[in-house]
Amino acid sequence: MDLTFTFEQQQLRNSVQKMLQGCASRSQGAVSGQEVHNQLVEMAILQLAQLEEDSGVEDGMASIVAVMEELGRYRVAEPFLSTFLAARLLAPCIARQIGDIDHCLGIPGSVAIYEPGARYAFDAPSVEAQEQDTGYLLNGTKIAVSACGDPSRFIVSARISESGQENIGLFAVNAEQAGVEMINYPTIDGGQACSLLLEKVELKPEALLCRGDLAKRMITDHVQVASLLLSAEALGLMGRLLELTVEYCNQRRQFDKPIGKFQVIQHRLADLYIHCESIRSLLYAALANYAELSEDTKASIAALKFKVGELGRLAGEVSVQLHGAIGFTEEYSVGKYYKRLMVIDALYGNTDHQLQSYLLAESRSRSTTQ
The missing domain is CATH 1.20.140.10 (Butyryl-CoA Dehydrogenase, subunit A, domain 3)
Known part of the structure; x- marks a missing residue:
């Protein structure tokens, strides 16, 4: 088992180190997570959110692990981490639908899978997506959603009721959509989180990213x-x-x-x-x-x-x-x-x-x- 970084991964790590040092020197040590996020987007780091067969980057997960360790040293993982995790869920879907994947991956977003009283049962959501002629109607509550960087979209897990059977699906929901309410609050580490209240949120069919076993x-x-x-x-x-x-x-x-x-x-x-x-x-x-x-x-x-x-x-x-x-x-x-x-x-x-x-x-x- 080779536990060393490749030359390319070490070069990436060095580039991130230099970028963080530059941000620290300009801000006299108080590095902004949003500034770091913007710099990483410009460096195309979010391309690593794609699956390896889509991005063409070998050992992409090892590369992003090296980046995250450096972000931890400066305590600036957010909002980049939330955007990366949301982009990783989106990437396989949008790669098949549009060409400008770089722009879509860089949009700030968060994954909403926590629910009140559910602890860590992520595969059994209580948020309900009712299928209708025009798409889906979303109702329910998500909690502990990262709100760092003012996310403009959420990846929401929901239970789909259809033909007497229940399934699970992932939906892309815009933050400014009618029926979406964000209740923001600070976290103990100085970050921002929110509860996501979804009341009769009307979604088009293309908002469904995937369903079932996938x-x-x-x-x-x-x-x-x-x-x-x-x-x-x-x-x-x-x-x-x-x-x-x-x-x-x-x-x-x-x-x-x-x-x-x-x-x-x-x-x-x-x-x-x-x-x-x-x-x-x-x-x-x-x-x-x-x-x-x-x-x-x-x-x-x-x-x-x-x-x-x-x-x-x-x-x-x-x-x-x-x-x-x-x-x-x-x-x-x-x-x-x-x-x-x-x-x-x-x-x-x-x-x-x-x-x-x-x-x-x-x-x-x-x-x-x-």
Whole structure:
């Protein structure tokens, strides 16, 4: 198993690093997520949202993982992440219908699959799409939808009722469409989310992107890709936390020496480094298994997301503790990185959910090999 980036992937990573450094220098360190999003769109990074057979880019998922790690270091993954995930669901559909795919992929968007009380049951939506002569009538509520970057469209999962049978479908819904109401609220990591209230939203037949088994497969792929990219972002966040903490421990003096000289502090920093490398190893292993679409893939991604939630929270706690009182202040960046790691843990399955998913996937994998 080759766990190194190719020359092209490393070049892409270097380009993103230079772009982020330029944004940081122009804004005196306060990098804007929207500015980064616009720059990445200009760099055609969203082309990686297409499936490899459509984009012609080999190992495109490894490339976007490298990009997400760099975005995590600057805490500017949104709104690019939401737009990328929405574009990945749209790309197979719009590639067959229109020619100007670059423009469509760059439109800010979000995926709306969370529902009240449903936890992580993404394949059983309660939002209903009633089929009618002119298309579909959408009713229901979605929650925890990313609203970073003022998304102008949503990919909404819904239950389709037809001929006495129920099916599942994915719909493209414009934010300004009649019957669509967004209730915005801030998240603990400084981002923006919204609840999406859908009341008698009339959709044309072409708003249906896919249905049935294809829709279920696309939702499953969406959850796996989102988990991979969030884990890559978490790796960047943890790496930056380690850098900030080492820098502080070398500056903060006690008993006439930097506190980083004390062995107990060095042990904590060494543990923090090991946590980062553990996530890196699991991320690369999950990335290597991703293309197989087997139970082993589900198990490796669940194991990765579980450890991201567990070790990410621990990394945040250690970093705040070693910084002392300044680590608790609102203005200092360490707490903001910690909060983002807590949000990543909750998205697409927290540690409890991922542990159950891992055990289930491992059980199924063993039963198929016997």
